[in-house]
Amino acid sequence: MINLDDIDLSLLKALSQDATQTAGALGRAFGLSQPATWRRIKRLEEAGILSHRVLDLDTEKLGFGVTVFLGIKLATKGRVSLDDFERAVSAIPEVQTVEHVLGLYDYRLRVVARDIADFERVLRRRIMTLPGVGNVDANVLLSEERRPGPLG
Structure with a gap:
């Protein structure tokens, strides 16, 4: 430090x-x-404090009008490698972030889609077919506030 x-x-x-x-x-x-x-x-x-600079794209202006946060509980943790799940879910272009979390779910995903029908397609054909996926909980983003980082 x-x-x-x-x-x-x-x-x-x-x-x-x-x-x-x-x-x-x-x-x-x-x-x-x-x-x-x-x-x-x-x-x-x-020192790793400033690790990278990120380009923040406006997904709505790019045609992705729906953002959904998914909580995913793996059904078979012992049989499915977490690395395998993370690698497979990270390959889905609509998945913006993959967070391994502690609590009710094993993973939290941020998914963008063109509309609800497009999200349903991504959910059914891509996410629900991933190795080890058990319970899935979805929260649709209604609005987002930008908050300053930890430095104010």
Whole structure:
């Protein structure tokens, strides 16, 4: 664990709001030179604090109007490898995230589809046929709030 000063935290907050900002622009905002800012960002990357920058696509504008969260309970944990399930479910293009969780379900999936009929097709033909799938619970996303990350 590296020690983070106020400038490091400010850089992380600024990058979490807009990861496309250049080291020069960030440096000007925080009173640093471009090389000094770049070195700080590189140090945060090497420490694993800043692991990657993600492009956030608007799925609705791309024609995927339905988002569903699935809770999946595996029926036969002993006979089906978790790795096999994760590999198979990750190969489904409509599945955006696969989270192995503790609680009522073994996995939580975020699935996008063009509409409810498309979601039903994905559920019946792709997800329900995966190895070891037992109980499935679905929650359709009605709206989503963007909340700031842990740095504010």
